[in-house]
Amino acid sequence: MPADRFADFLSRRSPVFKERALPSSKKEAIDLMLEQPNLIKRPILVKGARVLFGFDKDEYRKVLE
Numbered sequence: 492m493p494a495d496r497f498a499d500f501l502s503r504r505s506p507v508f509k510e511r512a513l514p515s516s517k518k519e520a521i522d523l524m525l526e527q528p529n530l531i532k533r534p535i536l537v538k539g540a541r542v543l544f545g546f547d548k549d550e551y552r553k554v555l556e
Contacts, residue, residue: 500524500544502532 497517501508507527514520524530532544538554 497521500532501530502545505530 497520498513501514501520501524503509505527507530511523514523534546536543536551536554541554543550543554
């Protein structure tokens, strides 16, 4: 996973996210999500080894077909 991909799991619409700077590391992002669970982008779809965070109609269709 590229270093900045951890931000893909954060809900950027959350008021908490808007009040804070972007985490600078994967560990910082995980700690922040543990502290503020509403920062985790939802919904989360898990199918086999594939995990999608957030809703993207086309991506869901690809995974579920």
